Amino acid sequence: MRKEAVKKKDVTENLTKQQLIELDACVSCGECLKWCPIQDATGDPSCSPPERIKAYREFVEEEHGLKGKLFGSKEISEERLKNFRDILYKCVLCGNCGEVCEVGIDTKKLWWTLRKSVCESKVGMPEPLKGVLANYQKTRSPFPKPLTHRYKFWLPEDIKVADKAEIGFYEGCGGAWDAQPSAEGAARLLSAGGPFTLLDPEEAWCCGWPIVAGSGDWSIMPELVKNFVAAVQKKGIKRLAMICPMCRDIFKWLYPEFYGGKLPFEPVMVSEVIAEYIDAGRIKFTKILRETVTNHDPCALARPLVGPPVLDAPRKILNALPGVKVVEMERSRELTRCCGGSAGQRPLNPDLVVKMAKELMYEAKRAGADTIVTSCTACYVSLVGRTHMTPHPAVDDYKHFEEPVKMNDLLQYAAALL
Amino acid sequence: MLCQTHLKGVTAEEKELLESIFFHPYDKLEERNGALIMNYMGGKLCLGTNDFGENCGNCRYMPYIVRKILRRQKDFSFGKDGK
Ligand code: SF4
Ligand code: SF4
Ligand SMILES: [Zn+2]
Numbered sequence: 001m002r003k004e005a006v007k008k009k010d011v012t013e014n015l016t017k018q019q020l021i022e023l024d025a026c027v028s029c030g031e032c033l034k035w036c037p038i039q040d041a042t043g044d045p046s047c048s049p050p051e052r053i054k055a056y057r058e059f060v061e062e063e064h065g066l067k068g069k070l071f072g073s074k075e076i077s078e079e080r081l082k083n084f085r086d087i088l089y090k091c092v093l094c095g096n097c098g099e100v101c102e103v104g105i106d107t108k109k110l111w112w113t114l115r116k117s118v119c120e121s122k123v124g125m126p127e128p129l130k131g132v133l134a135n136y137q138k139t140r141s142p143f144p145k146p147l148t149h150r151y152k153f154w155l156p157e158d159i160k161v162a163d164k165a166e167i168g169f170y171e172g173c174g175g176a177w178d179a180q181p182s183a184e185g186a187a188r189l190l191s192a193g194g195p196f197t198l199l200d201p202e203e204a205w206c207c208g209w210p211i212v213a214g215s216g217d218w219s220i221m222p223e224l225v226k227n228f229v230a231a232v233q234k235k236g237i238k239r240l241a242m243i244c245p246m247c248r249d250i251f252k253w254l255y256p257e258f259y260g261g262k263l264p265f266e267p268v269m270v271s272e273v274i275a276e277y278i279d280a281g282r283i284k285f286t287k288i289l290r291e292t293v294t295n296h297d298p299c300a301l302a303r304p305l306v307g308p309p310v311l312d313a314p315r316k317i318l319n320a321l322p323g324v325k326v327v328e329m330e331r332s333r334e335l336t337r338c339c340g341g342s343a344g345q346r347p348l349n350p351d352l353v354v355k356m357a358k359e360l361m362y363e364a365k366r367a368g369a370d371t372i373v374t375s376c377t378a379c380y381v382s383l384v385g386r387t388h389m390t391p392h393p394a395v396d397d398y399k400h401f402e403e404p405v406k407m408n409d410l411l412q413y414a415a416a417l418l
Numbered sequence: 419m420l421c422q423t424h425l426k427g428v429t430a431e432e433k434e435l436l437e438s439i440f441f442h443p444y445d446k447l448e449e450r451n452g453a454l455i456m457n458y459m460g461g462k463l464c465l466g467t468n469d470f471g472e473n474c475g476n477c478r479y480m481p482y483i484v485r486k487i488l489r490r491q492k493d494f495s496f497g498k499d500g501k
Contacts, residue, residue: 143441144441145438145439145441146438149435149438152435152483153435153438153439153481153482153483154481154482154483155482156482177438177439178439180439180481180482180483181478181479181480181481184481184482384459384479385445385458385459386444386445386459386460387442387444387445387458388442388444389442389443389444390443391443391444395444398460399420399444399460400420400460400461401460401461402461402462403419403460403461406469406470408478412478416470416478
């Protein structure tokens with residue numbers, strides 16, 4: 001008989017039927033360990049996908065399986081939950097494991113869901129991620145500063161912004177606070193091809209990714225979706241173009257769910273719009289740059305939560321640049337490496353972030369590239385900006401690490417050749 | 419490249435904007451002799467020509483607000499001790 005007066009959280013509560021089956025489906029073959037960037041950086045199989053799945057399966061069995069029936073369903077101890085949380089949050093949510101999984105487990109959605117369950121459990125989200133949520137509650141962004149001045153950081157006076165337009169540009173919190181050159185490059189290319197508009201600065205809230213996926217707190221979603229849809233509609237936007245693949249990912253997966261159907265606008269990457277402009281002859285690059293460049297496919301474009309990956313648009317842009325020779329890295333497209341800079345790893349495990357970023361730079365070097373370009377503001381801050389917020393010796397060291405290749409944002413790189 | 423160029427003649431409004439974006443422990447601006455010293459990116463100290471051959475006023479790595487200040491600047495120093 002259950003003694004506690006308050007109904008405890010059921011460990012299966014947030015999981016779909018498919019996810020419950022997936023917990024049982026993992027055969028511990030170990031294939032994903034070969035592709036996981038956290039494994040590359042730590043060599044520690046105790047934080048690998050099969051170990052994580054096994055641990056959660058045990059929780060479910062203890063509550064609902066034969067064990068639970070025979071010995072009574074016991075509450076999972078705080079210590080075990082904390083241990084599980086440690087291994088769950090040592091993960092960049094890159095989705096490489098799901099891409100190679102022998103039995104087709106949709107690991108990325110599973111990790112999101114398990115983070116949600118841990119966040120709602122008595123142990124809650126990891127301490128270092130609480131700051132992000134606290135900022136959001138004050139500013140509606142993961143950063144502590146108000147939204148008011150966001151366009152002043154990156155928007156030059158010579159770029160014309162329409163009051164209303166079918167194409168809207170959302171630079172995201174990453175573009176405004178971390179990767180301003182990416183935002184500027186995107187706006188330059190967009191304005192070269194046609195009219196575009198911006199959301200009102202106070203209404204351009206965070207997409208929610210850092211709080212929902214990063215920390216595991218989904219409770220902000222209803223308010224967020226309501227605000228965003230209204231802000232977009234007010235500007236007459238039909239396609240909302242972004243430079244952060246994580247924004248696109250959450251817009252494609254969770255927004256329709258919380259909106260209650262198809263969104264009244266289409267979330268796209270700016271690179272997709274620019275590729276169309278190139279095809280239509282609306283953008284021409286006139287300057288020549290003689291160098292070899294490689295394209296880094298950001299995780300959320302290579303392995304999105306829903307729908308096909310965005311792999312060709314960035315390459316179409318690169319191939320249109322006069323003088324530029326494009327080479328591919330050993331791991332590109334669907335099997336691209338993670339830069340390490342996302343999913344809460346910067347505050348949680350800055351040393352691992354540095355290792356992953358260096359690994360990616362060396363891979364670009366091995367491909368013979370002079371420059372590596374990315375289409376993600378999180379990669380930009382990890383590779384170029386290097387503002388890993390948590391003080392750590394590895395990060396101090398990274399400040400003085402001589403990068404083997406030049407690094408840039410794709411749109412900014414292309415905009416320089418207009 | 420590690421950018422530690424000195425921003426000079428920064429207005430109060432610009433300073434407020436700069437402080438809104440450079441607030442992480444690793445890229446905080448340092449104030450010295452009336453100038454604000456950048457501490458952005460990483461690697462070898464840049465001496466005013468970036469790896470794309472651009473000078474500070476045209477440096478692609480700088481947020482527009484920084485480039486705007488650098489464009490009207492005439493005298494440049496680099497590094498914490500002002501090379
Ligand atoms: S999502 Fe990426 S980092 Fe996380 S377990 Fe899978 S491969 Fe490893
Ligand atoms: S060119 Fe100037 S602004 Fe650019 S990185 Fe070098 S010192 Fe900094
Ligand atoms: Zn985002």
